[in-house]
Amino acid sequence: DAKTTQPPSMDCAEGRAANLPCNHSTISGNEYVYWYRQIHSQGPQYIIHGLKNNETNEMASLIITEDRKSSTLILPHATLRDTAVYYCIVRVMDSNYQLIWGAGTKLIIKP
Amino acid sequence: DGGITQSPKYLFRKEGQNVTLSCEQNLNHDAMYWYRQDPGQGLRLIYYSQIVNDFQKGDIAEGYSVSREKKESFPLTVTSAQKNPTAFYLCASSITASGRRNEQFFGPGTRLTVL
Numbered sequence: 001d002a003k004t005t006q007p008p009s010m011d012c013a014e015g016r017a018a019n020l021p022c023n024h025s026t027i028s029g030n031e032y033v034y035w036y037r038q039i040h041s042q043g044p045q046y047i048i049h050g051l052k053n054n055e056t057n058e059m060a061s062l063i064i065t066e067d068r069k070s071s072t073l074i075l076p077h078a079t080l081r082d083t084a085v086y087y088c089i090v091r092v093m094d095s096n097y098q099l100i101w102g103a104g105t106k107l108i109i110k111p
Numbered sequence: 112d113g114g115i116t117q118s119p120k121y122l123f124r125k126e127g128q129n130v131t132l133s134c135e136q137n138l139n140h141d142a143m144y145w146y147r148q149d150p151g152q153g154l155r156l157i158y159y160s161q162i163v164n165d166f167q168k169g170d171i172a173e174g175y176s177v178s179r180e181k182k183e184s185f186p187l188t189v190t191s192a193q194k195n196p197t198a199f200y201l202c203a204s205s206i207t208a209s210g211r212r213n214e215q216f217f218g219p220g221t222r223l224t225v226l
Contacts, residue, residue: 034214043115043201043217044154087153099215101146101153 003027004088009106018075020105022088025069032091033064034099035073037084037107044087047073078109114138115218117202122223124196132187132221134202142208143185144215147171148199160185161208189223196225 005023012018024033034049048055048062050071055062061074075082087104115136124130136143142161146154156169160179174193179185185204189196199222203215 041199041220041222043203043220044215046214046216049214098156099154101155103151103153 003031003090003100004102006086006088006102006105008103009108011108011110012075012078014080014109014111015077018078018082018107018109020073020075020086020088020107021070022072023070024088024090027068027090028092030092033062033071034089034091035060035062036087036089037082038087038104039081039084047086049091078107080109080111083107083109115202115204115216117200117218117221120219120221122221124223124225126225127191129191130189130196130223132189132200132202132223134185134187134218136183136185136202136204136216136218138204138216139182140204140206140216141182142205142213143179144203144205145169145175145177145185145187146201146203148201148220154201157187159208196223198223 032049032051035047036044038044047059048057050062050064064071085104085106089099118133144159145157148154155171157175158166158169158177160166163179163182166177166179174190176188199220201220202218205213205215
C-alpha cells in the first residue's frame with residue numbers, strides 16, 4: 001500500500017503558484033520524499049526529492065514540515081504544460097528498489 | 112541524445128501468445144526496472160535489475176520474465192500465464208538501485224493490448 005495520501009485532483013490558474021499537498025504521517029527517519037509527475041500517456045518524470053530540509057531546483061520547491069508528516073510541492077509559476085498527475089512517494093534510501101506509487105494528484109492548469 | 116527507449120509504443124497480441132517488450136538505455140545506468148500501470152492507478156513494480164546478469168522479482172512478477180545480458184538492455188516478456196496482460200508498461204533506469212543517486216528515469220512506455 002502507498003504510504004502517502006494526496007488529493008485526487010486540483011485546479012490552478014496559469015501563472016499562479018501551484019501548491020500540491022502530501023501527507024506521509026507514518027514516514028520513518030530514513031525515508032525520503034520523492035515527487036514525480038506523469039503527463040498523459042507518457043513515462044513519469046522525476047521532479048525533486050528531500051529528507052527534512054526544504055529543497056529547490058529549476059522545476060519546483062519542496063517544503064517538508066518539521067515533524068516530516070507532510071510536505072508540499074510548489075510549482076512557482078504554473079503553465080499549461082504543467083497539467084499532469086503528480087505522485088508523492090516515500091522511499092527508504094537504503095532499499096534496493098521500492099517506490100510505492102499511489103494514485104497521485106491530477107493537476108489541471110487553467111488559462 | 113541520452114535516454115531510455117521502449118519499442119514499440121503500441122502492441123497488439125492475441126490471447127495465449129508470449130510477447131517481448133524492448134527497453135534500451137544509453138545512460139550508463141546500473142539499475143533498470145519494469146513497471147505496469149493500469150488506468151487511473153499508480154505504477155506497480157514487476158522486476159528490477161541492479162547489475163548485469165542479476166534481477167529480482169517485484170510485487171507482481173507472476174506471468175512475466177526478464178533478462179539482463181547487457182547493461183543497456185532489459186527486455187520484458189509477458190507470457191501466456193499472465194492473466195490480465197493488457198496495460199501500460201514502463202521501463203526505468205537509475206545510476207544505482209540504492210544510495211543517494213537513485214532517482215529513476217523513465218522511458219515513453221509501451222501500451223500492450225491483448226485481444
